[in-house]
Every structure is written in structure tokens, then in C-alpha cells.
Amino acid sequence: MAGKQMVANLIKQKKVVMISKTYCPFCTKAKNALANYKINPEEYEILEIEDRNDMDEIQNYMSEITGARSVPRVFIGGKFYGGGDEMMNMHRSKKLEPVLSNAGALL
Template sequence: MDRIRDLASRKAAVIFTKSSCCMCHSIKSLFYELGASPAIHELDQDPSGREMEKALQRLSSNPSVPAVFIGGRYVGSSKDIISLHLDGSLKKMLIDAGAIWF
């Protein structure tokens, strides 16, 4: 969990994903469309990925990926991010964290 916290705090927006996950791809695309350039950590390409995935599973009852952190804080998985986007608060969170500027 320490490595996840460290990686999540290095950039305003951080997404832990798997390269074969379609929802991960969708969330990354959403962030890019909003103008954010998140740090992406592909767990299936990382030697410590399995351990990080287990730690991420303990954060929520949702699937472990995508796991999104904004401003160093865990925000949620795809369902949470889509809900935040639909109600307009995702963009504000990204602006407040310095991930996008307007």
C-alpha cells in the first residue's frame, strides 16, 4: 500500500489500470478528453502489479481497476468516476487538484 500511496501522490491524477481492461481504457480516454494527462500505472506490466492490485482491492468493494486517485486521494473505480463525470464534479476535482487548467 505504501508504493500505491507514493505513486498516487506524485501527480495530480493517477490511474492504476490493466492494459487488457476495456473500462480502464474508457476511463483513461475520459481523462484525456477532459484535458488531463494522468499518470498511468499498468499493473499487468509492473513486476509488483499483483501485490498492488491486492492492495487496491482492499480500498473498495468495486473491481480493483481502474483505480483512480485525484490529488493523492482515492476517488474510486469506473462506476464512481462515471457518476462524478455525469454530475459535473469530476472536472471540478481535476481543476482543484491542478490536473487541468481553465
């Protein structure tokens, strides 16, 4: 239960949270999309889960709240926005910056 509670708290406390695995190409895609913006580092958390004992618990929690266990899972302002393809599509269609801005995530 510790992993689930920790992630729930992160999503509440930080403006941008990504559940990720370092070797995942879709996670890299999401990170690259978000790297185009000046996100306040104090409000941005990338949680790499592949070496965590509670990885399955975290992925099961992601399934509960987003409908899928896969990574990345990106939350902005406490709301789930998708994974790598969604972040890149939002960036390309100029929809990501207003979402980040409205969440108070930008410097």
C-alpha cells in the same frame, strides 16, 4: 514492497493516478472519461500493471487502501474516487471537472 511504495509515492506526487490494465474495459471507460479534460500530462500517471512482476502486490495494496483489488483505481489529489463507472458518472454529472480543478490537475 517496492510496488506498494512506488504506488504510494505516485499517489502523493501526481495529481491524477490510475492503476490500470491495458485490456480492461472499465479502465478504458475511466480513461475515456478523463480524456474529456485538459489534464497536465506531468501530473497524470496511468500505471499499467498487467506485465509487472509486482502486480499482485500493487492490487493487494489497492485492496488495503480502497477496499478492492479491481482495476481501474483512480486517485485525484491523493484521494480515491473510484473506477470506470464512477469516473464516467462523475463526468456525466459535471462533478469530475471541479474535482480535477481543485486538485490542480488541469492545464
